[in-house]
Every structure is written in structure tokens, then in C-alpha cells.
Amino acid sequence: MMFLELLRRGVPIRYQPAMEVIHFIEPFKLKRRYFIKLHYLSGVRFGRYESGPMPMTVCGVPPYMVRQSCQYLIDACMRYVRREKKALRHGMIFSYSLGAIYGRFQYWKDMRTQN
Numbered sequence: 001m002m003f004l005e006l007l008r009r010g011v012p013i014r015y016q017p018a019m020e021v022i023h024f025i026e027p028f029k030l031k032r033r034y035f036i037k038l039h040y041l042s043g044v045r046f047g048r049y050e051s052g053p054m055p056m057t058v059c060g061v062p063p064y065m066v067r068q069s070c071q072y073l074i075d076a077c078m079r080y081v082r083r084e085k086k087a088l089r090h091g092m093i094f095s096y097s098l099g100a101i102y103g104r105f106q107y108w109k110d111m112r113t114q115n
Contacts, residue, residue, distance in 0.1 A: 032088055032091075035088065036092060037095075038092075039093070039095040039099065040096065040099040041099060043098065043099025043102075044102055046100050048104070048106045049103070054104075057108065060105050060106075060107055061108070065104065066101065069098055069101060072093050075093075075094075076094045
């Protein structure tokens with residue numbers, strides 16, 4: 001926003017490779033729980049608002065999404081048990097897929113109430 005405003009005002013901007021930006025990050029945003037919830041909510045938003053109508057669904061959820069979500073859960077659990085570094089990332093992928101399923105269900109409920 002700041003740079004856009006400076007550009008709008010015609011202020012010259014120069015690249016400064018030595019410039020540092022210090023960000024304050026709240027401690028709760030460094031927890032695993034935060035990332036899992038963030039991805040879940042992103043999945044809900046996708047499923048409810050961005051995925052659009054689909055031809056074959058059960059309560060608004062296409063069967064392939066359930067299969068994928070189960071595969072993601074198994075993959076995340078296996079990585080967690082093996083204590084792999086990417087276990088959290090795969091947990092986030094599963095969380096997103098679960099959110100997308102719930103979002104699709106919400107979309108289906110929304111469409112039913114509109115008709």
C-alpha cells in the first residue's frame with residue numbers, strides 16, 4: 001500500500017539491496033495449530049466460494065475429494081510417525097482438503113436454501 005501511494009504521488013522509488021524489513025509476528029502465528037487452521041479455513045473458502053458447481057456430488061461433495069482427503073490423511077500420518085520434516089506440510093494439505101469438503105457441503109446447503 002505504501003509503495004502504491006508513493007507511486008501515485010510520483011515519488012521516485014529506488015531499489016536498495018541492503019535494506020532490511022523487520023516484521024513483528026505474533027507468537028501464536030508460529031504454532032503448528034495456526035498453520036493447520038489457516039489451511040483448513042482456506043480450503044473452506046475454496047470449497048464454498050471458488051470451486052463452483054460440479055456434476056457428480058453427494059451432499060455437494062464430489063467423491064474424488066473424499067478419496068483425496070483420505071490419501072492425504074494417510075500420507076500425513078505416515079510422515080508424522082516417521083518424524084519426517086515435511087509432516088507438518090502434509091498435515092496442512094490434509095487440513096486444506098478437509099476444509100474444501102466442508103466448504104463444498106456449505107455451498108450445497110446454500111444452493112438448497114436459495115431454491
